[in-house]
Amino acid sequence: MKTLLSTTAALLIAGTAYAADLGDTSEPIKLAINEWTGQHVTTHVAGEMLKAAGYEVEYVTAGMLNQFQAIADGDITATLEIWSSNVSDDYAKKVEEGTIVEIGDLGLDAKEGLAYPAHVAELCPGLPAWEALKDCAGVFATAETLPMGRLVDYPADWGTPGAERMAGFGLPFKAVPAGSEGALITELRAATEKKSPLFIVFWQPHWAMSAYDVQFVDVPVGTDECFNDASWGPNPDATMDCGFSPTRIFKAAWSGTEEKWPAAYEILSNYQLAVEDAQPMMGAIDVDGGAVEEVVAEWMAANEAKWKPVVDAATK
Amino acid sequence: MTTLDAVDSTPWGLSPKLLAAVVALLTGAICLLLQPYAPWLFAFPAGWTVPATEWVGTTLEVVLNAIKPTMRLFSAAIAYPMEWANIALAGTPWPVVIGTVTAIGWHLGGWRMGLLGFVGFLFVLLSGYWEESMNTLSLVVVSVPLAMILGGLIGLLANEIPRLRAALLVALDAMQTIPTFAYLTPLLLLFGFGPVVGLVASAIYAAPPMARNVILGLERVEPEVKEAGVMSGATRFQQLFLVEIPAASRQIMVGVNQCLMAALSMVIIAAVIGGFDDIGWEVLLTMRKAQFGQAFLAGLVIVTFAIVIDRMSARLALERKRFDARISWGLFAAGVAGAILLWLTGVSAPPEGIFGGVADSVDTALGDFTAANGASLDSVKNNAMFYGLLPLRIGLDEAVLPFTWGFQWTSSMSLWLFVAAGLGGALLALTGRPVAGALLLIAVGILETGIANLPWPFVLVGAAALAWLAQGPRFALVVTALLATILISGLWERALLSLYLSGAAVAACAVVGGALGLLAAISPMAWRVLRPICDMLQTIPLFVFLIPVLMFFQIGEFSAFLAICAYAIVPMIRYTQAGIVSTPPELLEAATASGASQTQTLLDVRLPYATPVILLGLNQTILYAFAMLVIAALIGTTGLGQSIYLALGQADVGLGVSAGAAMAILAFIADRLVQGFAEERRKALGLA
């Protein structure tokens, strides 16, 4: 899934802070640990802040898509890195029935789009301009897609943004759903090793962006006009002839959190993490093989100024 | 050829096989002829379908919400033993755990078993996944008794109330064939988030082997033993628990062994939900990063557990001999002493993994291999797609294109193909093999049309005809009804795609697996090589294989096809080997004394004799292929597997359960068809 890596942001302290009760500190607050490293960092930093405030914290591994039932039931208290581009219908349902509440953005700019590993530019001259793809579809053709080129789309359960773009731009590509994130990464890895052509839907921040030198294709910025008005954009006959709508990364909690742990609720709501802080931690974990607990503890000790005020504002 | 037992008489004096083939052929031919006028014969009109998945979803949600409070109570109750097991296993110092396993191993099977336990768990320790592994074990420790109780109860019920038996057997089939992913969402809703869901899922999956062995064991108790119980004045309850169950204990222990293995194989699936920091989760994490070496290492930990548990529980089941308990206590004491020693020196935590370097180099080697052989891998894939899978899926008429085959398929080519097939069929019919002739025509028709484009009346009639041959008219009705359900629920197209992919994989497994099994049967050397590979393929989490397959062949059908084959080929190899090896020696002697050469003995005696066993292997291969379809959806296949994933992601109970049921229906039909034919062969050989 998705990790923080290359953008920068600062840890913001929301202005609405006010001191609140700790609430029930005997029962642990449970934070969801999803399947990707960036989320582990995000969550562990938040967890340490809650511990500093005097709470007991438990980290619970949970599948990204399956965690919402648990949050709705209060089995998990909060999850701290939800991508708007990749959130199940279940989430909307739970928010609607009032069992889950959204608690603000994580403060991270994300980007999604049509992409390719850098070596592909040699195979299809003219990239990153999207028009170049019109003529080199054949380069990307495979047995399943002939005579069209192949676009590796998101797994089917994340939606089919790639297929919509191909239709929008009128590009001769067939979108093939990847099935899983592992499959997407493997495609990138194999294409890089083999120096073979690959056209893919991808996002940043993600560790693979730099690991496989992934570049985005230049397309018109995605706007509501483009999504709704066919005449807008390079293709006068179709919508979706532009980039993706901007992705939000946000947090959500069990609806009973505020009542049970008022201060924790405030801390989690106001918590934001900058990519410039997250990125070195992720590097220390994924590249240097450090344990997430140690890396986060080190960062917490060295950067007290960045998180202490949020805790203090809620508890004092 | 003898007539089939399932069918007594047929109209017009045709043999049943010929009649079935002709009816299917005619249906197919009529559909093809009418295609231009009645396109609805091919694509089932959306207007005729009912929103079954929604109905299922709504109904289930009502039911689930109604029983949710009870289930949550259960959930809360089961959390305790779960926690205790976890504390016991994860809290015990590792030298004590290893000492205990070694001690148990010694007690059951002497120094070999002891060594197996010791080396196995030492490997787990050194892999660096000790804590995760203990979490996994504690999941197994709780789920297996649960599955055993559930399975035992079902088995007893089927034994005591014969009227319920048929229904219970179908339930057992469903429990084994509905993919777990399909009901994870409802389970999540019912039991709440956490390891309990994984627990219940693995109990559902692991209970059937237990139940089947209980039924079989009780059935096989000597009638005289039962009668002796009755004549001793025992009540039914006493008969059961004092006489019959003890008499069946060996068979029941075999059930325990299979139950353990099934529970272990579900570990990874439970990890998809999470809530438990287990070894399956590790496999998933490394999978996401496409780290083959590391995923493989974590997978090997599961394989190690599987081997240790399998061998030890098999000993427990099949051997009465036990070894000196004093030495066991000594080994246990050594473990405790080791723990104390470590505690005194202050290094009680399990050590860091030492295989990281190996895993990395495996990973690098995979990358290098892909880089070096990119072109040849691509051409393998392209050839397989162009000349194998694509024609099978969409038919020659669509698959033959100038840039693949070098020419465009035209309708006159179709005509010529059918004329040639017709002549061939007529020739076969005239030389006394009309069934083969009809089958040839059917095969050519399917190849020309493609499985995914088959007209639905043909599929219905063809399946019903096969069912009639295999099990008689009642089963034919059942099959028709079940397929019609899929048809009107709007899952037909996806079902055909699943059928195509699993069908292609099963066909490939039958040919390649059969050949390997043959090789293993005639060359003990080959079997020595193949056997551990089979063991590993069956126990390692299947996800692990997706990475190298993807690296070599990218996302798509061919990769999915290979991944399915890697798993489903195992029973075909095993059963073929076992069937051929188990030919009675007197038959072999008779063949030799008649002057048959090795090859003649193999072809004329061993193979025909092994047919029923090989058919059972084929049956298993089919079920395995269906099981793997869901996992293959992770590398981007279409069909029912993808729907199940979609449903899991979207928490769509209706779609998940419906697609799961459709898959189970296909598996059920295939299973009963092959079993019917195997049974017929067994009867023909005088074995049943």
Added chain:
Amino acid sequence: MTDRPAISVENLWQVFGANAASAYDEASGGPPEEIAAKLKAQGLIPAVRGVTFDVAPGELFVVMGLSGSGKSTLIRGISRLVEPTAGRVEIEGEDVLAATPKRMIELRRSKIGMVFQHFGLFPHMSVIDNVAFPLKVGRMSRKERHDKVRPIIETVGLAGREDAYPRELSGGQKQRVGIARSLAGDCSVWFLDEPFSALDPLIRRQLQDEFLEIRKRLNTTIVFITHDIAEALKLADRIAIMRDGQVVQIGTPTEIVLNPVDDYVREFARDVARGRHAKVGSIMQGGTEGIGPDDPGLSPDMTLEDALASCMKLYEPVPVRDASGTLLGAVHPKDLAKALQVEQG
């Protein structure tokens, strides 16, 4: 007919176990008992220990022994169904143990037939296909081989059941198929491994009689294995008695019954009503002196019982004549009574 034996077995050893051949080579030299003891000490199983015998052309040679005596292993060694450890086997002058696998296949198709205790019928083949199997593997066309085996099936009394499958046959019928199959290749050497042991007594007697009928017509050389002394005495020209892998005595039925070499063989003969098996010829004296005036009409192939019955009141030697009336020798009635008493004792 030449003087050359049809089957000649010389010092045949069959040792089971790992590296049996080299272990045997090391142990060999000295009497079989010593070699066997050495081999057993190494954990090997010497199932057949230095067996030597000849079978004349057209002879029916029965090997008799209790289970575990090595008789089945012996016949498998001679027919090379198992590879003997050491020794020599000649069939019609050909060294069988030196034959190539290809030559063995030829021999089995054309020269050697074999019948098995548990029939060894192929369950997936009809009666006619089972019988024609040796011809099929010899690459004879379907029609030709079916035509050829039909009369054989008739001979064994299964006419009309050609298309039946083994599962539809009774035990006796199954063995008739087994016999027919072994005859399909026009064999001149016929091995039968306890062919009637798995059948019930009534059927067994019937098949024995039919077997003798068939044998009369075929004039093949036969090695017949059995554990049933009555069967051996009834069928055999000569009998070899086996114990612990060794042949302890070879002789005609009468010799075996009247002059058992040791207690083991005597035990076998205990329950047999000797009079029915021993013939007058076996106790006949060559000379003609002292023959009394009475001639009760004895012939050499008359059983002792019958002979005694016809000279109950005679006390002097009586003449024995062949079918044409030629005087062959004499028998003393008291010898007759004595011979019969031995067996009762």
